[in-house]
Amino acid sequence: MSVSTEVSPIPADVLTRFVADVFRSQGVRTEDADSVAHLMVEADVGGYGTHGVFRLRQYLARLRDGGCNPTPKRQVVSETAATALIDGDNGLGHLAMRAACNLAMAKASDVGIGWVGIRRGNHAGPLALYVRPQADAGMIGMAAAVGSANHVPPFGGTDLLLGTNPIAFSAPSNDADPFLLDMASTVAAMGKIKVLAQRGELMPEGWMVGKDGAPLTDPTRRGDGFLLPIGGTKGFGLSVAIGLLAGVLNGAAFGADVVDFTSDTESETNTGQFVMALDISAFGDKAAFTRTVSRVFDEFRASPPLPGHDTVRLPGEGKTAAAAARRARGLDLNPGLRKELDKIAQETGVPGPFVDTA
Amino acid sequence: MSVSTEVSPIPADVLTRFVADVFRSQGVRTEDADSVAHLMVEADVGGYGTHGVFRLRQYLARLRDGGCNPTPKRQVVSETAATALIDGDNGLGHLAMRAACNLAMAKASDVGIGWVGIRRGNHAGPLALYVRPQADAGMIGMAAAVGSANHVPPFGGTDLLLGTNPIAFSAPSNDADPFLLDMASTVAAMGKIKVLAQRGELMPEGWMVGKDGAPLTDPTRRGDGFLLPIGGTKGFGLSVAIGLLAGVLNGAAFGADVVDFTSDTESETNTGQFVMALDISAFGDKAAFTRTVSRVFDEFRASPPLPGHDTVRLPGEGKTAAAAARRARGLDLNPGLRKELDKIAQETGVPGPFVDTA
Numbered sequence: 052m053s054v055s056t057e058v059s060p061i062p063a064d065v066l067t068r069f070v071a072d073v074f075r076s077q078g079v080r081t082e083d084a085d086s087v088a089h090l091m092v093e094a095d096v097g098g099y100g101t102h103g104v105f106r107l108r109q110y111l112a113r114l115r116d117g118g119c120n121p122t123p124k125r126q127v128v129s130e131t132a133a134t135a136l137i138d139g140d141n142g143l144g145h146l147a148m149r150a151a152c153n154l155a156m157a158k159a160s161d162v163g164i165g166w167v168g169i170r171r172g173n174h175a176g177p178l179a180l181y182v183r184p185q186a187d188a189g190m191i192g193m194a195a196a197v198g199s200a201n202h203v204p205p206f207g208g209t210d211l212l213l214g215t216n217p218i219a220f221s222a223p224s225n226d227a228d229p230f231l232l233d234m235a236s237t238v239a240a241m242g243k244i245k246v247l248a249q250r251g252e253l254m255p256e257g258w259m260v261g262k263d264g265a266p267l268t269d270p271t272r273r274g275d276g277f278l279l280p281i282g283g284t285k286g287f288g289l290s291v292a293i294g295l296l297a298g299v300l301n302g303a304a305f306g307a308d309v310v311d312f313t314s315d316t317e318s319e320t321n322t323g324q325f326v327m328a329l330d331i332s333a334f335g336d337k338a339a340f341t342r343t344v345s346r347v348f349d350e351f352r353a354s355p356p357l358p359g360h361d362t363v364r365l366p367g368e369g370k371t372a373a374a375a376a377r378r379a380r381g382l383d384l385n386p387g388l389r390k391e392l393d394k395i396a397q398e399t400g401v402p403g404p405f406v407d408t409a
Numbered sequence: 410m411s412v413s414t415e416v417s418p419i420p421a422d423v424l425t426r427f428v429a430d431v432f433r434s435q436g437v438r439t440e441d442a443d444s445v446a447h448l449m450v451e452a453d454v455g456g457y458g459t460h461g462v463f464r465l466r467q468y469l470a471r472l473r474d475g476g477c478n479p480t481p482k483r484q485v486v487s488e489t490a491a492t493a494l495i496d497g498d499n500g501l502g503h504l505a506m507r508a509a510c511n512l513a514m515a516k517a518s519d520v521g522i523g524w525v526g527i528r529r530g531n532h533a534g535p536l537a538l539y540v541r542p543q544a545d546a547g548m549i550g551m552a553a554a555v556g557s558a559n560h561v562p563p564f565g566g567t568d569l570l571l572g573t574n575p576i577a578f579s580a581p582s583n584d585a586d587p588f589l590l591d592m593a594s595t596v597a598a599m600g601k602i603k604v605l606a607q608r609g610e611l612m613p614e615g616w617m618v619g620k621d622g623a624p625l626t627d628p629t630r631r632g633d634g635f636l637l638p639i640g641g642t643k644g645f646g647l648s649v650a651i652g653l654l655a656g657v658l659n660g661a662a663f664g665a666d667v668v669d670f671t672s673d674t675e676s677e678t679n680t681g682q683f684v685m686a687l688d689i690s691a692f693g694d695k696a697a698f699t700r701t702v703s704r705v706f707d708e709f710r711a712s713p714p715l716p717g718h719d720t721v722r723l724p725g726e727g728k729t730a731a732a733a734a735r736r737a738r739g740l741d742l743n744p745g746l747r748k749e750l751d752k753i754a755q756e757t758g759v760p761g762p763f764v765d766t767a
Contacts, residue, residue: 131691132521133490134520134691162520163492163524205709205712206721207715207720208712208721209714209715210708222653232646234647257615260715263716283596285592286639288592288724289592292580295702296687299702300687300693301692305705306704307708329658333489334658335494335660347570347664347665350664354566355567355568357565357622358622363563363564
């Protein structure tokens with residue numbers, strides 16, 4: 052009988068406890084550590100692996116170097132019946148975003164809509180985390196963020212002055228999944244381009260443009276070019292609109308004052324975001340809404356596929372089942388991330404999360 | 410001395426009076442006729458020629474054939490401090506949208522935000538008309554609409570179940586122009602493709618796809634293919650989100666129940682839209698907001714252009730000066746539209762608007 056070299060998936064609750072313990076070891080309050088750990092692992096459970104526990108190293112570096120405040124005193128600095136502005140006091144970004152989501156939903160219950168902005172926030176994982184609760188509560192959700200580093204020039208320009216500025220929407224349906232869209236305003240994400248480079252494959256035209264203005268398709272040359280916004284000037288405009296709503300409106304960073312949160316671990320980022328909730332019953336009947344959503348989605352799915360395409364899929368489709376499977380089976384973290392988490396365990400003195408590598 | 414064959418531009422107020430008189434001749438109330446005529450001409454003044462007076466023929470056909478109600482009794486059917494739903498009673502679309510814009514701004518003044526949905530509306534010209542007032546009043550604006558005909562399949566499908574579902578944003582700045590973005594969620598508009606066909610030019614790849622799933626670049630073959638959403642699945646998702654927010658939430662049409670308002674002039678369209686206004690002072694200092702917007706926009710403009718590009722332009726840039734010039738000089742309507750308006754004058758018995766063709 053040989054020793055198995057296969058690694059077992061890690062249960063979500065074991066991973067959550069590990070991440071929370073690590074944060075606690077760095078001076079983060081127990082309640083906050085639990086919240087952030089829960090949301091980070093939820094990102095992995097939801098299939099947003101690039102925005103989940105993978106980010107732990109980055110967050111720790113910022114906590115260690117003073118770029119992020121382990122014990123923030125979050126405050127609502129201005130408020131109406133329908134709006135609020137939260138100052139995140141430079142704490143871990145998930146804390147302010149979760150608070151914004153809860154507050155927006157409470158306001159929507161009261162007056163039909165809640166719009167909550169954040170300043171002095173930080174990277175908070177995928178926006179999906181902060182719009183899914185609205186759909187689960189029978190509301191419509193929207194959220195957006197100023198990206199945590201400027202990787203994108205204004206359309207037709209060459210200075211990196213914009214992030215990938217994501218926006219997300221959610222709505223309940225009668226299907227297995229709510230409608231759930233979480234998209235960057237660029238055609239491709241850097242992560243996807245790095246994967247193509249590893250595989251030795253080319254990018255399609257339209258993902259990046261070179262410094263010469265010509266299409267760039269070699270992913271290993273990504274440093275010599277620029278990410279393109281979706282729809283050219285349209286995606287650029289959308290990205291600017293997001294920057295104004297999530298950044299400038301809240302007194303948060305936008306443009307040249309955005310701090311690259313990976314390369315600079317010491318400076319406060321003053322990240323800006325917003326979360327919105329709309330109460331469907333302020334406009335009409337909730338049951339009629341979800342019924343119509345599912346009717347339209349069924350029409351979409353019944354549309355004969357274009358050659359080369361599968362059946363039409365709606366944003367968010369299949370996510371509920373995939374998340375349930377990951378919750379039941381555990382999470383398959385890639386070897387690099389497992390190694391990184393073991394290293395973090397050693398550095399922080401927190402017992403590692405992996406039984407088979409202990 | 411030869412007789413000049415050149416046509417003079419038509420003063421905006423002359424054109425407005427003509428359009429209002431035409432509507433009145435079709436049973437539209439004077440106040441409503443004046444409002445719609447003003448907004449339609451404002452669209453031309455603002456450079457949105459495809460969504461201005463050019464649409465008069467379409468609107469008249471729908472009024473004549475019962476598809477649009479000349480004497481609507483508009484109602485607010487549900488309301489909170491921050492939200493409202495307007496039933497447009499199937500009147501000319503501009504009326505409900507203007508009312509929604511005014512109501513959203515009033516609510517924003519009261520509680521920081523106003524979100525007003527419309528059902529039983531109609532085509533209302535460019536969304537820009539309903540977000541520019543917010544910027545002029547120092548607010549942020551957003552609006553969206555379910556397109557008035559289904560020209561777009563769901564991503565990867567082949568049935569036409571989506572419109573070009575536009576979305577618009579505005580924000581004040583310290584520049585000559587506010588930020589003003591009014592975009593369809595498809596890469597190209599049908600109008601632009603028709604122009605290329607007239608000129609005998611090809612479309613770039615990415616605008617349309619053929620029924621075989623391959624890129625379609627011959628604009629004369631546009632009937633054999635499909636418009637593509639910006640960013641593929643992203644633009645599709647955005648278009649669906651707009652359909653849910655502007656259509657389903659308001660009890661308006663979305664998906665297969667959208668009526669093609671050009672080919673069918675008899676059926677009520679139940680067009681859905683929404684208009685949002687955000688009061689900047691509910692979040693912070695208005696002067697600081699406009700100062701920061703202009704600082705960031707200056708950074709964008711200072712970015713050295715990519716080869717083949719001009720200086721970076723912001724959405725809405727130059728519109729104020731161009732509109733002032735059109736207001737001073739008059740509007741250059743194309744010969745086809747001038748002929749159409751003369752024909753409408755004859756049909757309705759309203760004196761034609763063009764001195765030189767009278």
